[in-house]
Amino acid sequence: MTILVTGGAGYIGTHTAVQLLEAGYDIVVIDNFHNSHIEAIERVKRITGKEFPLIKADINDQSALEAIFQQHKIKAVIHFAGLKAVGESNQIPLAYYRTNVAGTVGLCEVMERHNCNTLVFSSSATVYGNPEQVPIPESSKTSATNPYGRSKLMVEEILADTQRSRPDFWNITLLRYFNPIGAHPSGQIGEDPNDIPNNLLPYVAQVATGKLRQVNVFGNDYNTPDGTGVRDYIHVMDLSAGHLKALEHLQNTGSGFHIFNLGTGRGVSVLEIIEKFREISGQPIPYKIAPRRPGDVATCYADPTKAQKVLGWNTQYGLEDMIKHTWNWQKQNPNGYRS
Numbered sequence: 001m002t003i004l005v006t007g008g009a010g011y012i013g014t015h016t017a018v019q020l021l022e023a024g025y026d027i028v029v030i031d032n033f034h035n036s037h038i039e040a041i042e043r044v045k046r047i048t049g050k051e052f053p054l055i056k057a058d059i060n061d062q063s064a065l066e067a068i069f070q071q072h073k074i075k076a077v078i079h080f081a082g083l084k085a086v087g088e089s090n091q092i093p094l095a096y097y098r099t100n101v102a103g104t105v106g107l108c109e110v111m112e113r114h115n116c117n118t119l120v121f122s123s124s125a126t127v128y129g130n131p132e133q134v135p136i137p138e139s140s141k142t143s144a145t146n147p148y149g150r151s152k153l154m155v156e157e158i159l160a161d162t163q164r165s166r167p168d169f170w171n172i173t174l175l176r177y178f179n180p181i182g183a184h185p186s187g188q189i190g191e192d193p194n195d196i197p198n199n200l201l202p203y204v205a206q207v208a209t210g211k212l213r214q215v216n217v218f219g220n221d222y223n224t225p226d227g228t229g230v231r232d233y234i235h236v237m238d239l240s241a242g243h244l245k246a247l248e249h250l251q252n253t254g255s256g257f258h259i260f261n262l263g264t265g266r267g268v269s270v271l272e273i274i275e276k277f278r279e280i281s282g283q284p285i286p287y288k289i290a291p292r293r294p295g296d297v298a299t300c301y302a303d304p305t306k307a308q309k310v311l312g313w314n315t316q317y318g319l320e321d322m323i324k325h326t327w328n329w330q331k332q333n334p335n336g337y338r339s
C-alpha cells in the first residue's frame with residue numbers, strides 16, 4: 001500500500017517516513033526543500049535500508065501532483081508540506097495562504113480526480129488560540145491570532161466542507177499537534193531549523209553546544225507555577241506513531257471526518273526544560289528573562305483521551321527521552337544536515 005507523504009523531508013515528515021517504511025508501507029515523498037535538506041532523505045533511507053521515490057516539486061505544482069498519482073497507486077496522503085513560522089507568517093501572509101491553504105485545496109482536487117479519498121492533515125494546537133480551558137479537548141473553541149494559525153483553521157474548515165460534500169467518499173483526519181520535540185533515537189534525523197531557531201528546544205540545544213550565547217526566556221510573570229510559559233512537549237517519535245494509528249483507523253472506518261489532539265496531556269514550563277536540558281547535557285545553559293513574546297499564551301496542554309481511546313495511541317517517551325534524543329541529535333549534527 002502506497003502513501004504519499006508531502007513535506008516528507010521535514011522534521012515530522014522524516015520521522016513518520018521511517019515509521020511507515022518500518023511498518024511495511026511503500027511511500028512516495030514530495031518536497032520542494034524550502035525548509036529541509038536532501039541529506040534528510042538519505043538518512044531515512046539509511047535508517048530503514050529502504051528506497052522510495054522522491055519528487056522535488058512544489059505542492060502547488062498541479063502537474064507534478066498529477067504525475068505522481070498517474071505513476072503510483074496512492075492509497076492515502078499524509079500532508080505535512082507547509083510553512084510553519086508564526087512570526088514570518090505576519091511578514092509574508094500570502095506565501096502562507098498560497099502554500100498552506102491553496103496547496104491543500106490543489107492536493108485535494110488531484111486526490112479526488114484520482115479517486116484517492118484518504119487524507120491525514122497536520123493541524124496544530126495553535127487553532128485553540130488562547131485556550132478557554134486546560135487540558136484542551138478537541139471540542140474546545142477554535143480561533144487564530146496570526147496568518148499561520150488562520151491558515152491551519154481555514155484548511156480545517158475547507159476539509160470539513162469537502163468531507164461534507166461527499167460524505168460517503170472522503171475519509172479525512174485532522175491531527176492537532178502540540179509541541180513536537182526530540183529526535184530519532186539514532187541521532188541520524190532531527191529538527192534542523194534554518195537560521196536562528198524560533199522554537200524553544202532547538203534554541204536551548206544550540207545554547208548547549210555554545211552556538212548561541214543564552215536562552216531568552218520570554219516572560220516569567222505568567223500565571224503558571226514558576227511564571228514561565230507551560231506547553232505540552234511531545235516526542236516526535238510518538239507524534240509520528242500517531243499518524244500510523246490515524247491511517248489504520250481511517251482504513252477501518254471507510255469514510256468520515258475526525259479530529260484528534262496529539263499531545264501528552266502534561267504541561268512543562270520553560271524553566272523546567274532548561275533545567276532538564278542542563279542536567280542531561282551536563283552543559284551550562286545560561287538564560288535571561290526577556291519580555292513576553294507577543295501572541296504567546298500562558299498555558300497550553302492537550303486532553304489526549306480521544307486519541308488514546310479511539311486510535312489506541314499512547315505516548316511511549318517521557319520528557320527525559322525527548323531531551324536526551326534532542327541532545328544526541330544536536331551533538332552529532334551541530335550544523336544540522338550540513339554537518
Ligand code: NAD
Nearest residue numbers: 007009010011012032033034035036058059081082122124
Ligand atoms: P518542516 O518545515 O520541517 O517540514 C515541512 C516540509 O514541507 C519541509 O520539508 C519543507 O521543505 C516542505 N515544504 C514547505 N513548503 C512546501 C511546498 N510549497 N511544496 C512542497 N514542500 C514544501 O515542518 P514540520 O515541523 O515537520 O511540520 C510539518 C507540518 O506540521 C507542517 O504543516 C506544520 O505546520 C505542522 N505542525 C508543525 C508543528 C511543529 O511545531 N513542528 C506543530 C504543529 C503543526
Ligand code: WQD
Nearest residue numbers: 086124126198199200201203216217218229230231270296
Ligand atoms: C514554547 C515556550 C515560549 C523560545 C509554536 C507555534 C505553534 C506550533 C508549535 C506549529 C513558550 C518559550 C520559546 C525562546 C522562550 N507550531 N520560549 N524562549 O510558541 O508553544 O508553539 O510551535 O504549528 O503553532 O506557535 O512553541 O517552542 O516557540 O515556545 O522562552 O527562545 O517557550 O514563550 O512559552 P509555541 P515555542
